[in-house]
Amino acid sequence: MPTSWADSSTAIDFAAAPGASVGNGSGRSTYVPPHLRNRPPSAGQQGPPSYSGPALGNERFVQGVQSGGGSRIIAPRNDYNRSGYSGGVGWNNRIGGWERGREREANPFGPDVDPEQVFNEQENTGINFDAYEDIPVETSGENVPLPVNTFAEIDLGEALNQNIRRCKYVKPTPVQRHAIPISLAGRDLMACAQTGSGKTAAFCFPIISGIMSGQCVQRPPRMSRMAYPLALILSPTRELSCQIHEEARKFAYQTGVRVVVAYGGAPINQQLRELERGVDILVATPGRLVDLLERARLSLQMIRYLALDEADRMLDMGFEPQIRKIVQQMDMPPPGIRQTMLFSATFPKEIQRMASDFLANYIFLAVGRVGSSTDLIAQRVEFVQETDKRSHLMDLLHAQRANGGQAKQSLTLVFVETKKGADSLEHWLCMNGFPATAIHGDRSQQEREYALRSFKTGHTPILVATDVAARGLDIPHVAHVINFDLPNDIDDYVHRIGRTGRAGKTGLATAFFNENNASMAKALSELMQEANQEVPDWLSRFAARSYGGKNRRGGGRFGSRDFRRDSSFNRGPADYYGGGNAGVGYGGSGGYNGAYAAGATSAWD
DNA sequence: AAAAAAT
Incomplete structure (x- = not known):
């Protein structure tokens, strides 16, 4: 799979550049990303920038920009974060920063599409929006942000808007209409929705937008070849990770937000190299991710966004221990600090438990299944x-x-x-x-x-x-x-x-x-x-x-309903979001059954 | 029982 950055000629510079060799010892050279080599030294390189990040406490990362003065000096460093430190404007400056000097970002839209020709006609492989009109959507939770009807209503920024046009997305899908405002409001989300409902964009847009506008401390300076993604997207299969990566690259085109994918079965060295060159959004399968963590080539301490895709599938495949390790036992910030989105087609007990453990005061969203509702x-x-x-x-x-x-x-x-x-x-x-x-x-x-x-x-x-x-x-x-x-x-x-x-x-x-x-x-x-x-x-x-066999309605599921309404689930200290039933103003949930029968085992059980 | 996922 060609990865845009790997294919660029700078990969060669990287191998040859003296700065590329990395030392662990204090006196050795520090890794300088290829795109920052051969640049005139800026003010930031005179002295080591200070860094106040999650390692120092549990404050929101955004505070690091303002409060970072004099906190901790870790390593001499380039001006990676300079804009954030000097102006507090964050990433909008960074685009000019770390993208400058890069000749050209590979075109993620495929050879047939000229990204500059936004209105270039292409076969519409996109979404048949008429099919979405009648899809039922249900939300519950505290203070659910209102859904939007157009992308224009959402302030995603010009770069992202342009990519949305390039992707020929005319109108948000139901999951996007609801999930994007929820995410932009900083809320955690538990969503029952299928791929094909547009959920990749639903979690990518807020992540990209948040990274672009966030006044975050970009990279904690280190001497090791450690990568510090700001967002992590986990998916069950390699192909799915690839697919998400490809989509995310389109959404992030020319935003300065770098998307990297890591999965097994492919040579790890290239992936390591990609990570070293900087990563904002990492898309990964669990096994390879754990591998990277164990090699200490990856730290999750800067993670601000976590998205788990096809979570039920990952559990089916026995990934729960690995996922719990990644989310709970490494250095990832806890719920409430990071923002978490959990996507699952079904909502069995294990997923509900995971939602309790991984999310903080989340909003529950159930979207009817596209294409299954009728005669499609x-x-x-x-x-x-x-x-x-x-x-x-x-x-x-x-x-x-x-x-x-x-x-x-x-x-x-x-x-x-x-x-x-x-x-x-x-x-x-x-x-x-x-x-x-x-x-x-x-x-x-x-x-x-x-x-x-x-x-x-x-x-x-x-x-x-x-x-x-x-x-x-x-x-x-x-x-x-x-x-x-x-x-x-x-x-x-x-x-x-x-x-x-x-x-x-x-x-x-x-x-x-x-x-x-x-x-x-x-x-x-x-x-x-x-x-x-x-x-x-x-x-x-x-x-x-047949007597046996699986009854679709059985299996101890609460179906697509927000299980927090069910008082039987709220037991003991696990109910950390306090108060328990968050399903305020939520009722008559069963109304969609039948009409959307084929989706019954998915979002509408 | 089979499939997937790290080597």
Whole structure:
């Protein structure tokens, strides 16, 4: 994955520059970021700047600018923070500062888009805003800031506004309308929303805007090669982290806010180099992040914004210990000091507990699921024996091809249960004349990224995938999701079919069902029923027969409701936000069920 | 049981 800064020629300077070598000893050279080398010494370099940051106490970082005088001298340093110290204007000056001398920031909008040509027409892969009109939204908490209806109402700054135009965002999505004002007001947020609802922008805009305007102490001077991001965005899979990184780079283009991504499976050295060159927003998967922390190449003590994306997925994948380590056991400022946004498609107990632990007096936001509410995804279930699956798949693909689906317009995503199954199905499809590729966790990261690219571009319009691709990935033009193997969890099913019918486009989801999936019958038929889909009789019979299986409404969930309303949850000292029920003026929450049935397992359980 | 994620 090309990362703009890595690809610039200064990377070479970096390797060659004497200043690049870093010493740990006090007498050795201090790392000077490449963009600050060969600059005439400014006033700031005469003496070491003082630094008053979180290490000295729990005051808000913004106070550091004003109160920093004479607090602590750590290391000789360049004028990184000069504007903040001298004028107290913070980052607006910094843009001129650390961006000056950089020839050109790589164009994050892709080769087809000239960022200078804001009104340049491009295929609209964006959001079908009409599809958002009826999406129900629910908020609760103390003093919920009012939602906005346009981006213009929000003061995000000219640079960000221009990027919003470049991205062709005309109008905020529901999650953006609500989440952005909440975030800009400095409040913590627990949001139930899906990727595809525009939530990446919903958490990126306030972060970028906050970093730009914040009178923060930029980098605590250190002699080590430690990176100090101001914002951290955690996501469950590498591909999702990449995707967030790509989007965030567009939003941050020419704002001076630097976005870096770190994830496993890729050489760590390049990522370390990126971090060394400065990072404001770090997007990461938990494993690699812990690695970086343990190598002491990264400190979280400057974190002002924390965003956890697809939090339920991260818990499913067993990341809770790592996440708790990152958030609670390293040097990250506590809730109330940092600002935290927790995004999750579902809201089970574990997430509620996490919300209690990670957030301070938060606002709860639930957004109906886009594309699932209506007929945007046509769901079909077919009874297919294991042994017949391949030939049946072949029939579907032939029919699809016969219908003249343009390759690029009709991508087909085939979900299977196992990594081995993915490989063998891919091979079999290719042998039978269907250009397919596969993505799963046993493939190298390079292969994974190649597969995804090849699929997105329509080069191989069939992608065989395990659940690695089930959530969050936003691939335009997926016309058909085939559950070759049904998952064992209805939530996974919802996420998988959510790869189609995105952003207001219609999609088709076909599932192969047989006796092995009996445990899914009930939940599946309920889900389809509530989404006004035709449920085959045989499936209803299966459903009636099955006792076990997961009841969608069960599982000890409070659903999308703000659980703080439920007094049973407020037990003991964990209720640190005091007072307990924050759901002021909140009532009649059940009203949306039914109408938005397919989203029932997500935001509207 | 399988998948994902650090090496």
